[in-house]
Amino acid sequence: MKKLLLASAALALTAGGAFADDVKLGISLGFTGPLESMSPAMADGAELAMKEVSDSGKFMGGSTVTSVRGDSTCIDSAAASATVEKLITADGVKGIVGGMCSGETTASLQNVAMPKGMVMISPSATSPALSTLDDNGLFFRTSPSDARQSDVMTDIIMEHGIKSVALTYTNNDYGKGLADSFAAAFEAKGGTVTINAAHDDGKPDYSAEVAALAAAGGDALVIAGYVDQGGSGILRGALDTGAFETFVFPDGMVGSALETNFGAEVNGSFGQMPSSEGEGKDKFLALATAAGFDGSGVYSAEAYDAAALIMLAMAAANSTDPSVYKEKVMDVANAPGEKILPGELGKALELIAEGKDIDYQGASSVELIGAGESAGTFREIEVKDGKIETVRYR
Numbered sequence: 001m002k003k004l005l006l007a008s009a010a011l012a013l014t015a016g017g018a019f020a021d022d023v024k025l026g027i028s029l030g031f032t033g034p035l036e037s038m039s040p041a042m043a044d045g046a047e048l049a050m051k052e053v054s055d056s057g058k059f060m061g062g063s064t065v066t067s068v069r070g071d072s073t074c075i076d077s078a079a080a081s082a083t084v085e086k087l088i089t090a091d092g093v094k095g096i097v098g099g100m101c102s103g104e105t106t107a108s109l110q111n112v113a114m115p116k117g118m119v120m121i122s123p124s125a126t127s128p129a130l131s132t133l134d135d136n137g138l139f140f141r142t143s144p145s146d147a148r149q150s151d152v153m154t155d156i157i158m159e160h161g162i163k164s165v166a167l168t169y170t171n172n173d174y175g176k177g178l179a180d181s182f183a184a185a186f187e188a189k190g191g192t193v194t195i196n197a198a199h200d201d202g203k204p205d206y207s208a209e210v211a212a213l214a215a216a217g218g219d220a221l222v223i224a225g226y227v228d229q230g231g232s233g234i235l236r237g238a239l240d241t242g243a244f245e246t247f248v249f250p251d252g253m254v255g256s257a258l259e260t261n262f263g264a265e266v267n268g269s270f271g272q273m274p275s276s277e278g279e280g281k282d283k284f285l286a287l288a289t290a291a292g293f294d295g296s297g298v299y300s301a302e303a304y305d306a307a308a309l310i311m312l313a314m315a316a317a318n319s320t321d322p323s324v325y326k327e328k329v330m331d332v333a334n335a336p337g338e339k340i341l342p343g344e345l346g347k348a349l350e351l352i353a354e355g356k357d358i359d360y361q362g363a364s365s366v367e368l369i370g371a372g373e374s375a376g377t378f379r380e381i382e383v384k385d386g387k388i389e390t391v392r393y394r
Helices: 002-016 039-056 077-089 102-116 146-159 173-188 207-216 230-241 256-261 279-291 300-317 322-333 345-353
Strands: 022-029 064-071 096-098 120-122 139-141 164-170 192-199 220-224 247-249 270-274 338-340 358-360 378-384 387-393
Touching: 022 039, 022 077, 022 300, 039 064, 039 279, 039 300, 039 345, 064 077, 077 096, 077 102, 096 102, 096 300, 102 120, 102 173, 120 300, 139 300, 146 173, 146 220, 146 247, 146 270, 146 378, 164 173, 164 207, 164 230, 173 192, 173 220, 192 207, 192 230, 207 230, 220 230, 230 256, 256 387, 279 300, 300 322, 300 345, 300 358, 322 358, 338 345, 345 358
Parallel strands: 022 064, 022 096, 096 120, 120 139, 164 192, 164 220, 220 247, 247 270, 338 358
Antiparallel strands: 270 378, 378 387
């Protein structure tokens, strides 16, 4: 009877996920599609946090954490939903870092994650619509809403003395949400948006779209698109025709491909992306370098933080069951508690085990507000000598 009770207890612990030998976390990012150049560093960031927790030996009775990567494509909602379905049902993940882009994130959350009770923490889905989505407390994000980015972008443009802009956006939830939010913010401060026009990704030629933007005119062209897709097509067309000389780049355009494909052609153009500075970011960059990847990649730090929050919430709840640990995400992310930076996840696990509060700040100065999204800071950039340079943080 004693052996039977011990076996039953062990089975119960394993079934509940509290002390499983290996805990799997999914990574649903656009490894193909319009932001494929950004995904590797984001996945590396998330997996860096998982390795740190595993190596500590202090997670859930010595459990390890491994990742399962899935391709959300960034733009194909059906493919993203299928990926999340597989991660949950076939791979048995206990939490998901993702999605990447707003539309596919919304679809996979509503179609799969919510019905199956799975926690998702996105490092990069920024649509304002996600702020009010009824998500059953299962969705969080370590990147700020584009409503905040719109205010920052407006201020940067105004400080450059630019009063009128043409605006083009990728024809999806991310692009439209950012474009509409920015147009409202810019016009509220006295600016003029001469045209607010969508463009589709995947086209071989954008001459018609560029012609319409040029005809509307403006002191600069704001491209709320993707650097690996139509955004670059619009930019190339505008440069080749001389339609605009100054360009404004929101987060989807700030990537290594901008330097590689355009370089000095866009000198003097500027933009912004969610990012932070300080001790937490510096520590993350050093850890990333030691691990062999570029931690300065867009949303890499936010991906590290997304994975860390999932694991720390599990530890705080003493459970890998998403329906249980979802209640602890906000607790570990915010004050009160001892501040936790990258490289200190083992310390955080010790404090949690001792019943003490932690305030996870991580690599991106995490502070979750509202329904669980980042308050956010932004890195203002300018292209100088063909390279993306940091101007300051806001």
